[in-house]
Amino acid sequence: MVNIGVLISGSGTNLQAIIDNINRGEIKGKIQIVISNKKDAYGLIRAEKAGIETLYINRKEFNSVEEYNRRILDELKRRKIELIVLAGFLNILTQEFIEEYRGRIINIHPSLIPSFCGKGCYGDKVHQMVLDRGVKITGVTVHFVDEGTDTGPIILQSSVKVAEDDTVETLKERVLKVEHELLPKAIRLYCEGRLVIEGKKVRIK
Numbered sequence: 001m002v003n004i005g006v007l008i009s010g011s012g013t014n015l016q017a018i019i020d021n022i023n024r025g026e027i028k029g030k031i032q033i034v035i036s037n038k039k040d041a042y043g044l045i046r047a048e049k050a051g052i053e054t055l056y057i058n059r060k061e062f063n064s065v066e067e068y069n070r071r072i073l074d075e076l077k078r079r080k081i082e083l084i085v086l087a088g089f090l091n092i093l094t095q096e097f098i099e100e101y102r103g104r105i106i107n108i109h110p111s112l113i114p115s116f117c118g119k120g121c122y123g124d125k126v127h128q129m130v131l132d133r134g135v136k137i138t139g140v141t142v143h144f145v146d147e148g149t150d151t152g153p154i155i156l157q158s159s160v161k162v163a164e165d166d167t168v169e170t171l172k173e174r175v176l177k178v179e180h181e182l183l184p185k186a187i188r189l190y191c192e193g194r195l196v197i198e199g200k201k202v203r204i205k
């Protein structure tokens with residue numbers, strides 16, 4: 001059993017997908033803690049309903065992003081977390097944090113990286129940019145986290161067709177459905193020890 005820590009900022013539908021997969025016995029892991037940087041994140045309620053420990057850590061109570069990250073790290077290490085999942089966590093991770101958990105932090109991004117990603121490209125903005133650019137295909141990427149923004153080794157990708165009459169809302173909904181399949185799948189593979197990072201690439205054993 002892999003000890004999993006999930007970091008969230010919002011509604012937590014991806015967190016719910018992970019919880020559901022674990023409850024169905026499809027992932028050899030256990031979520032030990034859900035941490036949010038937003039007090040009213042609905043994901044915290046989802047976690048509580050599932051009997052998972054939750055923690056809200058307020059960035060404003062820390063003088064620097066380094067101190068804030070150190071606190072999150074301490075909470076994760078204290079619970080012997082082996083895999084960190086960023087499920088809609090909208091906050092910067094420091095170098096120290098990433099070094100401590102290198103190759104053990106997974107993020108989900110709602111586009112086909114390296115398109116529509118990088119600094120400032122998150123949440124609804126991603127879908128708006130996709131629509132503005134007029135691409136016909138977008139998608140979902142699950143990747144390991146490194147020092148850059150959305151630059152880490154890619155684990156899984158899946159495409160989603162953009163419809164002519166799509167709005168941010170309709171596109172987001174279809175992309176989310178795919179996210180809910182891809183993120184648990186990547187976690188399942190990780191927990192089975194089947195993900196091998198080779199430089200920029202991830203090989204699935």
Ligand code: GRF
Binds near residue numbers: 009012108109123
């Ligand atoms: C998802 O679109 C995810 O890709 C992005 O933030 C959103 C989180 O949604 N990083 P939810 O909180 O899991 O519902």
